[in-house]
Amino acid sequence: MEYKFNEIEKKWQDYWRENKVYQVSNNSGKPKYYVLDMFPYPSGAGLHVGHPLGYIASDIYSRYKRLKGFNVLHPMGFDSFGLPAEQYALETGQHPATTTEKNITTFKAQLDKIGFCYDWNRELRTSDPQYYKWTQWIFLQLYNSYFCNTQQKARPIADLVKKYETKGCKNFTADQWNAFTKKEQEDILMNRRLAFSAFGEVNWCEALGTVLANDEVVNGVSERGGHPVERRKMRQWFLRITAYANRLLQGLETVDFSDSMKEMQRNWIGKSEGAEIEFNIKNSTSRLNVYTTRPDTIFGVDFMVIAPEHEIVTAITTSEQKEEIEKYLAYVKSRSERERLAEAKTITGCFTGAYAVNPFDGRKIPIWIAEYVLAGYGTGAIMAVPCGDQRDFAFAKHFNIPITNIIGTHFTGHEANPTKDAVLQNSGFLNGLVMKDAMAVAINKVEELGIGKRKVNYRMRDAGFSRQRYWGEPFPITWCDGIANPLDASELPLELPHVDKYSPGPNGEGPLANLTDWINTANGRRETSTMPGYAGSSWYFLRYMDPHNDKTFCDRKASDYWNQVDLYIGGTEHAVGHLLYSRMWTKVLFDLGLIGFDEPFKKLLNQGMIQGSSRFIYRVAGTNQFVSAGLKDNYTTQPLHVDVNMVDGVDLNIEKFKQWKNAEFADATFILENDKYICGTEIEKMSKSKFNTVNPDELCDKYGADTFRMYEMFLGPVEASKPWDTKGIEGVHRFLRKLWRLLFDDLKGKIWTDAKATDAELKVLHRTIKKIEEDTERFSFNTAVSTFMICVNELADLKCNKKEVIEQLLILLAPYAPHICEELWHQLGNKGSVLDADYPTFNPALLVESTKDYPVSVNGKLRTNIILPLNLEQPQVEELVLQNEVVQKWLDGKPPKKIIFVKNKMINVVV
RNA sequence: GCCCAUGUGGCGGAAUUGGUAGACGCAGCAGACUCAAAAUCUGCCGUUCGCAAGAGCGUGAAGGUUCGAUUCCUUUCGUGGGCACCA
Structure with missing residues (x-):
């Protein structure tokens, strides 16, 4: 069979x-x-x-x-x-x-x-x-909740309304609240809702009439069509995830994620502690509020940089600088956020003509705008300390801004030194303090003078939650006079209406805006954007x-x-x-x-990524002739991806290639080496366009799902990325056939017996039970597959065809190769799924050994092995080891300095 | 630039706590069975020297700690991934 x-x-x-x-x-x-x-x-x-x-x-x-x-x-x-x-x-x-x-x-x-x-x-x-009825429903919960800073948790927005009605808050009294118009009240509440609407910047492409994702924008133009793209403010929905920044950080302590994964999340959240400091501006009533993590360097501030979008820019720009600034603003508008942050090499910026005043020594500090400062982070303004920050240093050098040194010899003049251990100089009341200690002193002084305060800041921003697209969840919201009205839960789901065309609506709205019948309701105009991809996946579990x-x-x-x-x-x-x-x-x-x-x-x-191993052939430029990889350097060639499935290793199947893509290459000719066409290879992401994908269906048809499953696991640790190579799959398939042959012979049929297992057989089985359990628990599936192979090899060597042993093995193997195990389980006469069997129990008594084959090293180099009883103690072992011929040879008559003996491990003789 | 991961035979990988480096598999070589092939089985298989016994070298590189290092530390190089003027 x-x-x-x-x-x-x-x-x-x-x-x-x-x-x-x-x-x-x-x-x-x-x-x-x-x-x-x-x-x-x-x-x-x-x-x-x-x-x-x-x-x-x-x-x-x-x-x-x-x-x-x-x-x-x-x-x-x-x-x-x-x-x-x-x-x-x-x-x-x-x-x-x-x-x-x-x-x-x-x-x-x-x-x-x-x-x-x-x-x-x-x-x-x-x-x-x-x-998505329930996705919308949860959205309404978010909309109808706010983050209570006292309790550090979400609460119904109704609680907040009640508080405003009865007690007011620090910005207004209850009476004032009650006198506000509906619109005024709603605007205030919108600033607290966990799902809220506000203006946010998007990549707007006028020619396509739509909003683009960051990666659809390349070098300031749209990927499709190459049209110009600019930053534009549009009304968007957001989730107030920043309110949860601290709890998201703390929660990491309670979950079992890899350290690198936690680190990535921490970096994304980006908690920093520092201070907000207010600077007066010369000849202006405006003040400039900056956030810094290094208040200790306040005497080293040589210039300020504010985001080009900062609201203060127009107010403080002097008439002489106006033209320059406008030119720069136009330039920045054409730059995507990704570009603004990505290019560290080119330094751009523009002086506003205005000066801030250092509150401690009264120095005039020029105020610049530069694209690397983003409006959304901190206060959108920084104080630049060139002697301590490399980026500020580069900026100062580029624009010839004089640099103040506050750290003495720690600053060379050639590069910034971000140390916190230097003793401060040129720093007024902070002189003589180590920077680390000066931080608190500086913040205290700032607070005392009422020009700033201690501040925890997060790099994370609120999450944009709307898309100007069709294929997503519609928002259960209508708009009336600028006020958002949530649908009642009983009206859910708000079904996505059918559309005939998928092109954008007017004014940058999504395709839904084209459906006039749908958007206009008795309660106002429907929200036309839809929710992003992550809405549904945020709660599916x-x-x-x-x-x-x-x-x-x-x-x-x-x-x-x-x-x-x-x-x-x-x-x-x-x-x-x-x-x-x-x-x-x-x-x-x-x-x-x-x-x-x-x-x-x-x-x-x-899990790691399985990469594809691409194959290339080389077309001789301008011809229909292809040259084998080993000879390609003799020609001018263009590499061409070919389908990995037409290549055996690196050996191209020329006949298949000629039929490929509707015989596009039927007339191709080849320059071969040793009568073969050898392909070039490269490891890349697995993708259809690179012709390096391998379809699991074909492998399941050819070798079976059990083989396929075990081979994927056998490839290496699950967490590791590795290139796919079908070559080794035969080995796993052979293993399953070998297992089969323990019970069935192709000619004789059933060969398994009910005979009692020997000690040797039980030893093999129980060693396997122990290892499989350990490996499965620690997700080491590749070593588990090896263990199964070893077990079957050993049982085959022992000619073990015993039901008692193999039945247990089938249960162990069932998670890995469920089909064959289920079949053999029933062939052995069992009823019901093997998954409902009792998992084998490891019996340590069966593996107890009385002797051990010790490796014996002399001076750390392995020289021989000695079999010794396990119950021996150091003196007896020393005696036996010294009697050994090989050891004596290496001692060469000299007395041993020391003999290291680790029970059940090894012996090392030191001369 | 920063952060993380990683580097072991021709290849994928193993070595779980510092204790016999290369398990298991692929590929390769030699042989058995066969008219032949497939399948299966047996043996060899890091590298250098050697008929062999054996010896030298060997986990990206260079140092260090240790009786002993793929494993720990320092420096350095390569590869992969992530983040990015984040103040």
């Missing part, structure tokens, strides 16, 4: 589906465990071998946990709103809903082929109205817990039961965006009492 993997895999996938083997209940006496993958965006290109890496890891772990007696939630869904579908619609006229549906069908079929244990009954799609509930987003009972995601697997590309947003949403829902935990993901495992 042969190992017919295709039949077996189909059979068990059907069985699992029909018997609902992976359906999970919210009621169970077992402890729960929640394993989640970052759900995919269903792109038109389908799945390539890079996608399933994390899915296989999570699937193995889910099955393992189930075998270990847990009620495991392991769902899958689709992040199905997004730009590519809309872009595709723009090009082909096909509705995003149609193409998305089609793509999801393909994805699901591909996923099912690999044999994942998803509970598809809980599948969700962010673009499904039954799902909750919906899986209670996916069909039409009363609430997730019943509190369900979220109390499943609680946090125990293991979350996904790529590092979501390190800051998605993870921070979902952490924030979780905290808000927790604050409002809607769920019982405030961190969504207990443990995060980052």
Whole structure:
């Protein structure tokens, strides 16, 4: 009986589906465990071998946990709103809903082929109205909440209104509040809502009539068409994530993410401590407020730099400088934020003609504007200290601004020195203090004089939450006289209306603005922008817990039961965006009492990227002739990507190549080396356009899903990035066939027996149990696969065909290769899924050894091995070692200085 | 520029706490079985010297700590990724 993997895999996938083997209940006496993958965006290109890496890891772990007696939630869904579908619609006229549906069908079929244990009954799609109804609902919760600074948590905005009505606040009394117009009141509340509307800068492209993402802007022009792009203020929705900055920071202490992942989030949040200091401006009533982390350097300030967008600019610019400044402002407007921050080499700036006054020594400080200072960070103004900050130093040198030295010999005049350990000079009342200590002294003085205060600052900005696009969640908001009106929860979902064309609406609005019937309602004009991609993904892990509930987003009972995601697997590309947003949403829902935990993901495992190994051929310039890689240097050539699937290693299959792309290269000729065409190679991102993608379906057809799963794991540690190479897959396939042959012979059929296992066989088994359990627990799936190979090799060497042993092995292997294990499990006469078997228990007694083959080194160099009983103590060991012939040879008659003996490890003789 | 990760045979990788470097697999070589092939099995497989026994070298490089370093420390180079005039 042969190992017919295709039949077996189909059979068990059907069985699992029909018997609902992976359906999970919210009621169970077992402890729960929640394993989640970052759900995919269903792109038109389908799945390539890079996608399933994390899915296989999570699937193995889910099955393992189930075998270990847990009620495991392991769902899958689709992040199905997004730009590519809309872009595709723009090009082909096909509705995003149609193409998305089609793509999801393909994805699901591909996923099912690999044999994942998803509970598809809980599948969700962010673009499904039954799902985004609750995305909109949560948005309304955010809209109707504010961040209470006293309690450091979200509270209903109604609480704030009540306070204003009865007590007022430091800016107005209750009477004043009650006298405000509705619009005035709403404007004040908008400044506190967690989801709020305000003006924000966007990349505006006049020619395309639309807003562009940062990466759609290249060198100041649009990527599509090369049209000019400028910064423009537009009304946008935002999430007040900055209010949660500190809690997001503190929450990192309570979760199990890698240190580098936490570090990335900390850097993004960018907490800094310093001071805000106000400077008077000469001949002006305006004052300039700067934020600095180094108040100790206040006597070293030689100039100020403010953001070109700073509101004070026009007020302080002198008439002589007006023209210059306007020219510079026009230049800055043409620069995307990314460009403004990216080019460190070219220094630009412009003097306003105005001077600030140093409050301590009265010195005149010129005020400049420069693109590297952003309006959105701090106060949008900095005090520049060239002797201590390299960027300020470069700026001063470039514009010939004299530099004051406040750190004596620590400053060379050739570069800035950002030390905090220097003793201050030329620094008035701070003279003689070490900079570190001077900070507090300076801040205290500033506060005493009432010209500034201690300030904690965050680099993170509030998150832009609207997009001028079609394929996203509509906002449940209408506008009337400049006042936003939320829809009532009973009116949800506000369904995304059908459109016939996907081009932008007037005045930079999204496509929805074209639907006059839809936007005009009795309660005002509908919001025409839609929510960004991360809206639906910020809370999806909750919906899986209670996916069909039409009363609430997730019943509190369900979220109390499943609680946090125990293991979350996904790529590092979501390190800051998605993870921070979902952490924030979780905290808000927790604050409002809607769920019982405030961190969504207990443990995060980052899978590495599988890169593609591209193949190149070299066209001789201007011909249809291609030269083999080894000879290409003799010609002028252009490299051309060829499909990796037509290449065996680096050896091009010329016949296949000639038929490629509708026989585009049918007439090509070749310059070969040793009768072969050798391709060039390069490791790149796996992508369709580079022809280096490998389709998992084909590998599953050719070798089976079990082989494919194990090979992906065998490639290396899950967390590591590595290039894909199909070559080694044969080895894993051979392993599974070898396992099969322990029970079945191709000719004789069944060869397994009920005979009792020998000690040697049990030893092999229990060594494997121990190692597999350890490796699976620490997500070391690659070494687990090796362990299985070793085990089967050893059992084959022992000619062990015993049910007693192999049955246990099948349970261990089931998470990794579920189909073959299920088949063999039943062949051995068991009923029910192998996943419901009892996980083998490791028996240490079987592995106890009485002797050890010790490596013996002389002076740290390994010279021989000696087998010694394990119960020997140092003196006996020394005696036996010194008797050894090889050791005596290396001692060469000299007495040993010392003998190091580590029990059960090694022996080292020092001469 | 800053931060993080990483560097081990022809290749993917292993060595979990400082204790036999190269497990396991791929590729390669030699052989068995076969009319032949596939499949399977056996042996070899870091490098240099040597018939061999054995010896020298060897985890990017150079130092250091240690009886002992792929593992810890310092310096340095390469690669990958992330962030970026963030005050």
